[in-house]
Amino acid sequence: MSGIEGKVVAITGASSGIGEATALLLTECGAKVVLGARGLGRLEALAARIAGGGGEAAYLPTDVRRRGDVAALVNLASARYGKLDVLVSNAGIGPLAPLDDLRVEEWDDMIDINIKGVLYGIAAALPVFRSQGFGHFIHTASTAAHRIVPNMAVYAGTKFAVRAISEGLRQEAGDKLRVTVISPGFTRTNLADSTTHPELKAQTIASMEKFAISSDAIARAIAFAIEQPADVDVGEIIVRPTAQG
Numbered sequence: 653m654s655g656i657e658g659k660v661v662a663i664t665g666a667s668s669g670i671g672e673a674t675a676l677l678l679t680e681c682g683a684k685v686v687l688g689a690r691g692l693g694r695l696e697a698l699a700a701r702i703a704g705g706g707g708e709a710a711y712l713p714t715d716v717r718r719r720g721d722v723a724a725l726v727n728l729a730s731a732r733y734g735k736l737d738v739l740v741s742n743a744g745i746g747p748l749a750p751l752d753d754l755r756v757e758e759w760d761d762m763i764d765i766n767i768k769g770v771l772y773g774i775a776a777a778l779p780v781f782r783s784q785g786f787g788h789f790i791h792t793a794s795t796a797a798h799r800i801v802p803n804m805a806v807y808a809g810t811k812f813a814v815r816a817i818s819e820g821l822r823q824e825a826g827d828k829l830r831v832t833v834i835s836p837g838f839t840r841t842n843l844a845d846s847t848t849h850p851e852l853k854a855q856t857i858a859s860m861e862k863f864a865i866s867s868d869a870i871a872r873a874i875a876f877a878i879e880q881p882a883d884v885d886v887g888e889i890i891v892r893p894t895a896q897g
């Protein structure tokens with residue numbers, strides 16, 4: 653994977669699931685990673701694991717609901733490693749519930765984290781990428797951005813928004829910047845932790861155990877997009893369990 657060696661990759665939502673698997677795979681391929689999430693302990697543990705395997709990782713507690721936090725994460729990449737090749741805006745939550753429950757705080761959180769978190773990533777990295785003359789945005793959407801099902805209306809709405817914003821960004825980006833959307837299907841992670849509806853949470857965990865795929869599958873798709881030559885922009889990859897309807 654020579655297209656990954658030496659690249660500097662900042663990742664939000666890096667402490668768990670897809671973000672963590674991506675950090676591990678990319679550092680195995682010779683990238684330097686800058687890890688962001690809210691929980692310091694998990695970031696420290698992951699950075700230590702990467703360093704123990706001979707890789708390079710920096711980390712910063714980051715809440716993507718705060719524009720300044722996301723800017724600080726991007727700045728850390730440039731300050732520590734002298735450039736930023738890729739920003740993986742991956743942080744997300746997916747509390748499932750019927751709209752009738754009016755869990756409005758969860759709607760607000762999904763909008764703030766899943767949509768505004770991605771926008772803050774663009775606000776932080778776009779000027780850096782423009783001045784460098786290269787850069788790659790990777791945004792984690794979902795198969796929910798393609799197919800709407802009950803109890804996922806707001807989550808799907810946020811992921812549709814991520815795809816729309818990414819496509820607009822791609823069209824405006826010009827011939828030096830790349831934009832990739834990764835749309836995972838059901839993946840075995842801690843995502844169900846954000847669901848507070850008891851039955852839906854239990855159902856999600858049971859389905860995850862039954863047929864979800866490993867986060868490594870999504871990490872490989874992200875690595876594939878990064879390793880392509882600079883003139884090849886992988887627009888979107890959907891990776892779902894073979895058993896997902």
Ligand SMILES: NC(=O)c1ccc[n+]([C@@H]2O[C@H](COP(=O)([O-])OP(=O)(O)OC[C@H]3O[C@@H](n4cnc5c(N)ncnc54)[C@H](OP(=O)(O)O)[C@@H]3O)[C@@H](O)[C@H]2O)c1
Pocket residue numbers: 664665666667668669670671688689690691692714715716717742743744745746765792793794795835836837838839840841842843844845
């Ligand atoms: N798992 C699936 O089936 C699936 C399917 C489609 C799409 N996705 C998407 O994949 C992405 C990663 O989720 P995952 O499945 O890997 O879930 P996960 O294991 O729960 O990981 C979520 C990550 O996001 C971080 N995070 C949450 N809120 C944050 C905030 N406000 N600021 C910064 N970081 C925050 C979490 O760390 P902290 O809590 O410490 O901040 C954690 O590192 C999400 O965008 C999700 O929507 C997942």
